[in-house]
Amino acid sequence: MIDIKKVRADFPILKRKINGKPLVYLDNAATSQKPQVVIDSLVDYYTNYNANIHRGVHTLSQLATDAFEQARIKIQKHFNTKHNYEIIITSGTTDSINLVATSFTQFLQKGDEIIISAMEHHSNIVPWQMLCQRTGAILKVIPINENGELILEEYDNLLSNKTKLVFVNHVSNALGTINPIKKIIDKAHKFGASVLIDGAQSSPHIKPDLQALDVDFYVASAHKLCGPTGVGILYGKEALLNKLPPYQGGGEMIKQVTFEKTTYADLPYKFEAGTPNIAGVIAFGVALDYLNELGFDNIAAYENELLVYATKKLLQIEGLKIYGTAKNKTSVISFNIANIHPYDIGTIIDKLGIEVRTGHHCAQPIMDFYKIPGTVRASFSFYNTFKEIDLLVDALQKAKAMLS
Numbered sequence: 001m002i003d004i005k006k007v008r009a010d011f012p013i014l015k016r017k018i019n020g021k022p023l024v025y026l027d028n029a030a031t032s033q034k035p036q037v038v039i040d041s042l043v044d045y046y047t048n049y050n051a052n053i054h055r056g057v058h059t060l061s062q063l064a065t066d067a068f069e070q071a072r073i074k075i076q077k078h079f080n081t082k083h084n085y086e087i088i089i090t091s092g093t094t095d096s097i098n099l100v101a102t103s104f105t106q107f108l109q110k111g112d113e114i115i116i117s118a119m120e121h122h123s124n125i126v127p128w129q130m131l132c133q134r135t136g137a138i139l140k141v142i143p144i145n146e147n148g149e150l151i152l153e154e155y156d157n158l159l160s161n162k163t164k165l166v167f168v169n170h171v172s173n174a175l176g177t178i179n180p181i182k183k184i185i186d187k188a189h190k191f192g193a194s195v196l197i198d199g200a201q202s203s204p205h206i207k208p209d210l211q212a213l214d215v216d217f218y219v220a221s222a223h224k225l226c227g228p229t230g231v232g233i234l235y236g237k238e239a240l241l242n243k244l245p246p247y248q249g250g251g252e253m254i255k256q257v258t259f260e261k262t263t264y265a266d267l268p269y270k271f272e273a274g275t276p277n278i279a280g281v282i283a284f285g286v287a288l289d290y291l292n293e294l295g296f297d298n299i300a301a302y303e304n305e306l307l308v309y310a311t312k313k314l315l316q317i318e319g320l321k322i323y324g325t326a327k328n329k330t331s332v333i334s335f336n337i338a339n340i341h342p343y344d345i346g347t348i349i350d351k352l353g354i355e356v357r358t359g360h361h362c363a364q365p366i367m368d369f370y371k372i373p374g375t376v377r378a379s380f381s382f383y384n385t386f387k388e389i390d391l392l393v394d395a396l397q398k399a400k401a402m403l404s
């Protein structure tokens with residue numbers, strides 16, 4: 001069970017006002033708020049043991065290195081990977097995807113095929129298009145139905161011996177749809193293709209078991225999981241990571257450098273050139289501890305209650321249409337009211353303290369599919385309340401009266 005009073009007290013930002021009204025933060029799909037323990041962890045690092053890692057023999061460097069590597073182990077345990085060195089620290093989901101897409105270049109040939117889905121975030125479309133331009137590989141897209149679900153029969157038709165890579169998000173940030181990733185992974189493996197799952201939107205709600213999924217690559221961002229910005233992870237199976245060449249050259253990622261030849265460090269350092277966001281990685285470990293203490297089952301159950309309640313209340317507004325009505329959803333609701341532009345709604349309800357996202361949500365192909373310019377998106381986290389949903393609905397009624 002989520003003790004909502006106690007949880008809300010953990011997040012200092014929830015006490016602030018926006019335009020004189022209490023903050024109602026409903027943009028959790030863009031980034032989550034941070035509990036005090038995570039903020040304290042950042043301050044503690046810079047106050048007490050700030051030093052560069054993996055380099056010095058001095059005490060501070062060792063303290064920082066230990067804390068950094070402890071965080072990697074927390075990440076490994078959380079996602080249940082076999083080895084801690086299969087967790088590569090990056091600057092975020094986008095960075096992780098670009099790493100894989102760039103490193104794969106030499107393994108693709110003209111005519112090879114890459115499959116993505118029609119509900120991807122731009123960060124899971126553009127790097128693959130660039131990879132196709134470099135290699136002559138062809139991008140294929142799994143279509144969606146009106147409910148915003150992948151059409152799996154079409155996926156079956158796209159798979160062939162030419163398929164080398166499959167990239168799908170676990171949860172769509174624009175629609176909230178939870179995709180059947182185990183099925184998608186198993187089908188791809190029958191054709192020898194590698195699968196990357198974008199967990200940026202699912203990881204705040206669903207704790208995945210990466211070994212049980214048998215996924216080849218998995219990516220996520222700390223900032224959507226109550227952690228700091230500028231930290232992400234790339235999980236890759238050991239054999240695949242060993243096969244891929246480094247993404248960036250620099251310090252930290254080498255064994256030996258001469259002007260004739262450089263040998264690369266072992267995993268994970270081969271992919272970690274330069275000084276990482278040390279404080280952020282340590283604080284991400286603290287964020288995972290915080291979430292695990294609440295329990296992902298509790299988080300998912302409470303967020304589902306919020307989703308059900310909000311869906312029911314929102315549909316009572318005349319002219320409101322929800323985009324993304326999949327059976328299996330996380331607490332993301334994209335909608336429009338009659339022909340009112342989403343931007344106008346967002347601007348008015350912000351005056352009432354309510355923070356939602358408006359626009360295409362970095363998923364323009366989905367908006368094209370529904371033939372709309374964008375949506376209003378309210379996304380709920382375990383620190384939101386039923387009362388906040390009522391405030392959202394009241395604010396939308398006011399906005400609608402003003403704009404129609």
Ligand SMILES: *Cc1c(COP(=O)(O)O)cnc(C)c1O
Nearest residue numbers: 092093094121169173200201221
């Ligand atoms: C947020 C998000 C991304 C991008 O994450 P960044 O942290 O901006 O790199 C990618 N995919 C999905 C599904 C997302 O929700």
